[in-house]
Amino acid sequence: QEYTGIKMKVLDWSNAAKSAIAPFDDALKGKNIYMVAATLRPETMYGQTNCFVGPGITYGVYQVNDTDAYLVTERAARNMAFQKIFAKEGELIKLADIKGDAIVGTKIKAPLSIYDAVYVLPMENVLPTKGTGVVTSVPSDSPDDFATLQDLKKKCAYYNVEPEWVNFEPVPIIETPTYGTLTAPKLCEIKKINSQKDRVQLAEAKELAYKEAFYQGTVIIGDYKGMKVQDAKNKIRDLLIDSKEAFVYNEPEGLVMSRSG
Ligand code: ZZB
Numbered sequence: 001q002e003y004t005g006i007k008m009k010v011l012d013w014s015n016a017a018k019s020a021i022a023p024f025d026d027a028l029k030g031k032n033i034y035m036v037a038a039t040l041r042p043e044t045m046y047g048q049t050n051c052f053v054g055p056g057i058t059y060g061v062y063q064v065n066d067t068d069a070y071l072v073t074e075r076a077a078r079n080m081a082f083q084k085i086f087a088k089e090g091e092l093i094k095l096a097d098i099k100g101d102a103i104v105g106t107k108i109k110a111p112l113s114i115y116d117a118v119y120v121l122p123m124e125n126v127l128p129t130k131g132t133g134v135v136t137s138v139p140s141d142s143p144d145d146f147a148t149l150q151d152l153k154k155k156c157a158y159y160n161v162e163p164e165w166v167n168f169e170p171v172p173i174i175e176t177p178t179y180g181t182l183t184a185p186k187l188c189e190i191k192k193i194n195s196q197k198d199r200v201q202l203a204e205a206k207e208l209a210y211k212e213a214f215y216q217g218t219v220i221i222g223d224y225k226g227m228k229v230q231d232a233k234n235k236i237r238d239l240l241i242d243s244k245e246a247f248v249y250n251e252p253e254g255l256v257m258s259r260s261g
Pocket of ligand 1: 040127128137138142143206209
C-alpha cells in the first residue's frame with residue numbers, strides 16, 4: 001500500500017504531553033517535531049479539522065536528521081528506516097516515547113487545511129498496525145472522522161477533551177452528484193450512524209464515500225478547484241511533496257498482515 005505521509009508540525013504540546021516528554025527534553029531540544037499521518041486521500045487535506053491518535057497506543061519520536069523528528073508508531077518507523085526517510089538507511093534513533101492519551105490536546109499545523117492550527121484528539125478505532133498510527137481527520141469526506149468528531153463534541157468531559165479542541169466544522173472540499181458537498185455527514189445521516197461504535201454502517205459508508213468521490217467527485221477548493229478528483233489527487237499529493245509537507249510512505253502488505261494477525 002502506498003500512502004502519503006502528511007507532516008503535521010507540533011506547535012504547542014498539551015500539558016500532559018509536556019510532562020510526558022520532560023525526561024526526554026535534552027534529546028528533543030531544538031528539533032522540529034512532526035506527527036506523520038498516513039493517508040490515501042491527499043486531495044482532502046484542505047478539509048482537515050484535527051488529527052487522531054489511539055489513546056492506548058504507544059508512539060515514539062524518531063530522529064530524521066539534525067533538525068527534524070517524526071512522531072509515529074515504532075512499526076512505522078522501522079518501515080521508514082528502509083525507505084530512505086531517515087538520515088542513515090536501516091538505522092532507527094528513538095528520542096522519546098509517548099502514549100496517545102498524553103498527546104491529546106496538542107496543537108499542530110495541518111498542511112493545506114483552511115484552519116491555521118488544529119488539535120490532536122482521541123479515536124477508539126485507530127489501528128496500531130496500520131499506517132503510522134496517526135490519522136488525519138477530514139469529517140467532510142470520511143464518515144469515521146465525522147462520527148468520531150461528533151462523539152467528542154457531544155461528550156467532551158467523558159472523552160477528556162476541551163470544547164475549543166473540537167470546535168471545528170467540516171469544510172466543503174469535494175462535490176459529488178449523489179451526496180453534495182459534505183459527503184460524510186450526508187452518508188452518516190442516510191445510514192443513521194450515531195457514533196464511532198457503529199462499525200458495520202461506517203464500513204459501508206466509507207466504501208460508498210471512496211467510490212463516489214473518486215469516480216464522480218470534483219474538487220471545489222484550492223489550486224485545482226474545478227478539477228475531477230481522479231485528476232487532482234496526484235497533483236495535490238505532488239504539491240505537498242514539493243513543499244516538503246509530505247512524503248511517500250510504503251507499507252509492505254505481507255508484513256502488515258503477519259504483524260496484525
Ligand atoms: C484522510 C482521509 C480523508 C482518509 C478521507 C479517508 C477519507 P483504508 O481506507 O482502510 O484503506 N487511516 C490511516 N491509518 C489508520 C489507522 N492506523 N487506523 C485507522 N484508520 C487509519 O485506510 C486508509 C484511510 O484510513 C486513510 O485515509 C486514513 O484516513 C485512515 F476523506 O486519510 B484517510 C472514505 C474515506 N475518506
